[in-house]
Amino acid sequence: MRAMMLTLALAALGFAQVRAANLAVVRVFSTDEEVMLLNSSSDLWATSNAMPCAGKSTTSEIDLILVYSKDLATDVMASQVVAELETTFMNNASAWVQCFRSIKNMSAKLNPEQDVYDSNGYTTNKHWVSGPNTVFKSIMDAMMTGPYMGMYDSFFLMEMDAVPIKANWLDQFETEALEMPGGNMAVRGSQYLGDKWDLFKHMMPDYLVDHINGNAIYNLKNNWTQYLVNAFTAQGTTAMLEEMAFDVAFAMITMAAESGSDPTFSAAWTNVMGSNTTYNPTSMLVGNYANTLLNTSYEFPTYIRHGSNKNLFENLPDDNVTLVVAWFDYQGHFLETVPTHHPFKKIMGLAYYEQSMNSREIPAPDGNVTLTMKPAKSQPYYHLCEAAKSVDTKWFALTDNYHIVKAPVSVLMETMDKPVLPYVLKDSRYCGERPNCKASMEQAEDLFGIVLNYHHDKYEVLYKTADALAFCDAWDVATTGKDWGNCSLAFGPTADDYIAWKISSPTFNVSDEFTPKDKTRYGWRAWTSLWNPAPVDDRNCETTLYGIKEYLETLGNISTCAVDYVENETACVGDSTCMWKPMFQSGVCMLDPKSITTTTTVEGAVFNVIEVTMPMTVDNASEIINDVTVTTAMRCVAQFSSNGCGAVNDHASCIALQRRCSDHFDPQRGCKFMSA
Numbered sequence: 001m002r003a004m005m006l007t008l009a010l011a012a013l014g015f016a017q018v019r020a021a022n023l024a025v026v027r028v029f030s031t032d033e034e035v036m037l038l039n040s041s042s043d044l045w046a047t048s049n050a051m052p053c054a055g056k057s058t059t060s061e062i063d064l065i066l067v068y069s070k071d072l073a074t075d076v077m078a079s080q081v082v083a084e085l086e087t088t089f090m091n092n093a094s095a096w097v098q099c100f101r102s103i104k105n106m107s108a109k110l111n112p113e114q115d116v117y118d119s120n121g122y123t124t125n126k127h128w129v130s131g132p133n134t135v136f137k138s139i140m141d142a143m144m145t146g147p148y149m150g151m152y153d154s155f156f157l158m159e160m161d162a163v164p165i166k167a168n169w170l171d172q173f174e175t176e177a178l179e180m181p182g183g184n185m186a187v188r189g190s191q192y193l194g195d196k197w198d199l200f201k202h203m204m205p206d207y208l209v210d211h212i213n214g215n216a217i218y219n220l221k222n223n224w225t226q227y228l229v230n231a232f233t234a235q236g237t238t239a240m241l242e243e244m245a246f247d248v249a250f251a252m253i254t255m256a257a258e259s260g261s262d263p264t265f266s267a268a269w270t271n272v273m274g275s276n277t278t279y280n281p282t283s284m285l286v287g288n289y290a291n292t293l294l295n296t297s298y299e300f301p302t303y304i305r306h307g308s309n310k311n312l313f314e315n316l317p318d319d320n321v322t323l324v325v326a327w328f329d330y331q332g333h334f335l336e337t338v339p340t341h342h343p344f345k346k347i348m349g350l351a352y353y354e355q356s357m358n359s360r361e362i363p364a365p366d367g368n369v370t371l372t373m374k375p376a377k378s379q380p381y382y383h384l385c386e387a388a389k390s391v392d393t394k395w396f397a398l399t400d401n402y403h404i405v406k407a408p409v410s411v412l413m414e415t416m417d418k419p420v421l422p423y424v425l426k427d428s429r430y431c432g433e434r435p436n437c438k439a440s441m442e443q444a445e446d447l448f449g450i451v452l453n454y455h456h457d458k459y460e461v462l463y464k465t466a467d468a469l470a471f472c473d474a475w476d477v478a479t480t481g482k483d484w485g486n487c488s489l490a491f492g493p494t495a496d497d498y499i500a501w502k503i504s505s506p507t508f509n510v511s512d513e514f515t516p517k518d519k520t521r522y523g524w525r526a527w528t529s530l531w532n533p534a535p536v537d538d539r540n541c542e543t544t545l546y547g548i549k550e551y552l553e554t555l556g557n558i559s560t561c562a563v564d565y566v567e568n569e570t571a572c573v574g575d576s577t578c579m580w581k582p583m584f585q586s587g588v589c590m591l592d593p594k595s596i597t598t599t600t601t602v603e604g605a606v607f608n609v610i611e612v613t614m615p616m617t618v619d620n621a622s623e624i625i626n627d628v629t630v631t632t633a634m635r636c637v638a639q640f641s642s643n644g645c646g647a648v649n650d651h652a653s654c655i656a657l658q659r660r661c662s663d664h665f666d667p668q669r670g671c672k673f674m675s676a
Contacts (some may be wrong), residue, residue, distance in 0.1 A: 021060045022628065023177050024148075024155040025100075025170070030069035032077065034160040038066070039081045042088055044071060045096035045164070052170035053099035057140055060174050065148075065155075066105040073107070092193040099170050107146075129157035129245045136246045140229045143220055151639055154180060154219045155166075161308040162215045162286060169303035172285045177217055180280075184273070186224040187250060188280040189216025190306065194292030196523035209593065211251030212281050213288035215306045223272040224279075228253055231265070254279040292523030293420060295410040311522070313420060313515075318345040318367070321395040321411055321462070323527070324387035327373070328380055329352040332401035333531060333563075338371065339364045340407030340567045341585040342527065346393060349401075350376040350386060365585070381484045381492030383521050384458060385472035391465055395419070399459050403528035407567050407596040408584040411462060411527070414515040419462040421499075421514035422524045423454035430520050431455050439490045444500035447478040452503075454516070456495035460526050463498065464513075471501045487541035530554065531563040565589035 029038045044050050072079045082105050084208070088094050089103045110131060129456040141653060142148045142267045143155065154177040180188055219225050228250045244252070256262035257269035258276075272278075287302035294307065295315050323344035330353065338347065339362055349355075351373055359372040378386045387396055397411070412420040424430045424437070431437040441452045477492050482488040491497075502508045517524060533554040537546045561578035565571045572589035579592040667676060 013583045016351055021152060021153045021174075021178055023060050023062045023174060024065050024152045025062065025158055025173065026065045026067055026139055026155050027160070028067045028069065028139075029078070030131065030135075035078050035081055037160045039084070042085060042094055042096070046094045046244050047553040049167060050097075050164040050169070051167045052096050052164070054168050054171060056098050057171070057174055061101045062099065062170065062174065062179070063152075064100045064103045066103070067135065067139060068105070068107050069110050069131060071107045071109045074103060088521060106138075106142060108135045109583055110134055114575050126347075130242060132214070133242075133246050137229075140233075144226065144229070148431075153177070153221055154217055156285070157215055158304070159215055159306075162304050163309060164303065165300055165305050166303040169285065172303045173217065176283060176285050177219075180217065180219045180307045181221060183277045183280070184222070184275050185280045186219050186222040186228070186278050187212055187216055188219075188283050189213055190283055190286050190288040190302070191281045192290060193287050193583075194289050194523040195581075195588060196290075204593075205252075206593075207252035207255045208248055210255070210281070212279065213286075213290070214245070214247035215286050215288065215304075216247070216281070217285070219269060222278070224254075224269070224274055226274060227268050231268075251279070280568050288645055290523070291521060293412055293517060293525070297410075305308065313410075313414055314416070316343060316395065316411035316413050316416070316419070316462075318343055320393055320416075320669065321397065322346040322348055322389060322391040322393045323399060324347045324383075326376075326380060326383045326398070326400040327353070327355070328401060328534075329353060331532075334399075334401050334404055335362075335371075337405040337407060337566045338362050338369050340405055341365050342405050342409050343411045344397070344405075344527075345369055345373055346391075347371045348387070348390060349373040350383065350390065352376050352380050379484070379492075381489075384463070384468070384493040384495075384498070385475065388463065388472055394465060396463050396465055396468070397459070397461075397527060398463075399528040400534070402530055402532050402534045403459070404531045404563060406526055406529040406562075408586050408588075409527045410584075418513060418515055420524070421456065421516045422460045422519040422526075423456050423516055424520055425518065426453045426455060428520060435543070436490075436550075439543070439545050440494050440496045441492050444496040447497055448504045450500040450503045452496055452500055452650060454499075457526075458495040459528060460519075460524070461495040461498065461675055467502070469499065471498050474501055477589050485539070487539055490541075490545060498545055509576050519636055529562065532558065551630035559591045561589045561591050 027038065027041075029035055045052055066082055068075070068078055068082070070078070072082060079639075086103055086105075089097050089100070114219040139155075139157070143152060147197060156173050156177070176188060179185070191210055191212060232246055232249045253262075253265050254269075254274075257265035257274065260266045284302055285305040286306055287300055289305060289307035289311075291311060292307060293311050293313060296312050297315055321343060323346070325347060327349045342364075345367060347369060349371065350559070355373055355375050357372075357374045359370060362369045362371055366582050374390070376383075376386060383400075384398060387398060395411075411515045414420070426441060437455045441455055445451050447633075472493065475497060484492055501512070503510070533551045534546075536548060536551050537544065561572065561575065565575065565578060566589070566590065567586045569580050569587055575589075577592055578589050581588050581590060
């Protein structure tokens with residue numbers, strides 16, 4: 001009898017250690033597109049790859065709550081979809097139904113003025129996050145003081161672009177939610193896992209870089225969760241509810257509390273006994289990729305991907321594309337980055353210096369790369385068209401020896417005949433600050449009579465060889481009587497010229513041949529990136545599109561971490577100024593924001609040969625531009641790196657400059673930086 005009582009006591013103790021919980025999955029939908037996604041989720045969840053659970057939980061009760069941003073009572077389509085899901089649940093008509101205790105719905109009842117979300121932010125609408133914030137507040141009000149008060153311990157906010165990609169994701173939600181009380185966790189989810197911010201992350205506030213995306217688990221019983229909601233919705237001088245996304249605001253409040261920089265937040269943090277686990281970015285439930293463009297071959301580690309299916313693309317087969325590199329001179333370390341993860345198994349180098357024809361095999365992780373070098377027959381500005389006439393593959397891409405392969409990268413295709421086409425808006429700040437952006441579109445209009453609304457970077461467009469050959473014939477005709485050397489042409493053939501030529505055909509429809517993506521809104525990962533600025537344009541044109549100012553600003557934007565440690569985790573980690581970020585097949589090395597005190601601003605522009613990589617400017621640019629000593633030195637260094645001292649009239653000065661920058665001089669790279 002005593003043994004039996006001991007067994008029962010131990011069993012009771014063991015049972016007590018497994019805490020039962022009431023949980024909810026909250027699905028928010030707003031637009032007609034999201035209504036249709038909600039409708040299709042029933043079929044998706046019934047598949048083996050997205051089945052929510054292995055079996056009904058014996059520990060927790062989990063409800064599904066559908067939240068419509070408007071009013072279900074006044075929207076026929078939305079209410080019908082919700083009714084059909086409720087009928088499926090009541091009739092036990094799909095396998096996923098077993099995973100939930102019940103299905104509920106609520107309407108946030110936003111009016112059209114409130115139901116606003118604009119990812120361009122303050123540039124177009126001060127109240128750019130009004131919609132999502134008001135819906136989130138409605139959910140929290142329902143959970144804390146409204147119809148669901150006291151009913152749930154935690155809930156998972158699962159927007160329509162949070163897509164299950166592994167079975168038993170609901171089981172993972174339950175596991176992580178049950179861990180939260182014992183771990184003193186208030187919010188648990190994912191930071192941004194894409195790379196859109198990498199180049200300028202050191203310029204961004206920590207609370208934005210490190211914030212947990214709103215698709216997260218919220219512990220309603222944790223005092224810090226309640227404080228965050230109250231602090232965010234309180235109408236103070238900052239009016240956060242109207243002007244800052246709730247997930248970013250939660251990060252800002254938490255970090256200010258942890259650091260002690262805000263006495264009010266800090267006092268509350270101490271009062272709730274906040275710890276380094278309270279705001280918790282460790283989750284295998286959800287991974288936040290947001291608007292990052294991804295390839296379907298990537299194996300996501302989490303159960304749910306926060307990223308729309310519209311951002312998933314196929315890889316172009318390796319044997320269908322050639323990367324054509326303009327080798328303007330001997331310098332560079334493009335070759336060092338060839339043995340990395342990228343789709344270019346054929347690379348052709350067009351050398352604009354004395355070079356014999358040769359070919360070699362370079363081992364790479366995904367198979368050997370064939371590099372063929374040949375002397376160029378045309379001027380460098382004609383690179384696009386000479387490339388088209390030189391390749392034997394269906395597609396080709398362009399770069400030059402001032403770039404490196406930005407591994408890991410892919411060529412993204414919606415279909416095998418439809419590549420992604422990155423662009424920036426003509427009227428965007430991004431393009432407005434860059435004179436070469438405007439000049440490129442003006443040249444396209446002049447040659448083909450098409451007013452472009454979008455600008456395209458020559459090194460980011462995938463060209464169909466047959467089309468490019470026809471384009472080059474048309475470009476030659478259109479430029480009759482014009483010449484790049486006398487400045488009657490701002491550029492040689494550009495991507496804007498190519499797109500304008502296509503649009504000039506009455507049968508052309510961009511959506512038939514490309515999938516356009518605004519690269520200021522989507523995480524587009526270019527195939528190559530600068531390791532050093534190209535030499536300044538030394539033509540004496542009336543308007544300088546790429547001069548000393550642009551050279552300096554571009555130089556200030558290039559990260560040594562990204563250049564020197566491509567797919568080299570060991571070396572990256574060994575550099576105290578760098579940090580390694582696992583990504584896709586391998587990872588990327590970037591500047592560690594905590595290793596520097598930045599003195600740059602985001603008010604100026606950064607220039608590539610024709611394109612720009614990110615917004616940054618040098619301090620006191622006007623002083624540098626007006627300093628004859630500095631500008632002479634920079635011209636000399638730029639010309640030396642491109643052509644050697646023979647291109648500079650004052651040969652002795654050039655040699656002296658080379659010696660003065662000896663600490664920064666590399667035989668393969670030239671002068672990486674030179675100060676007077």
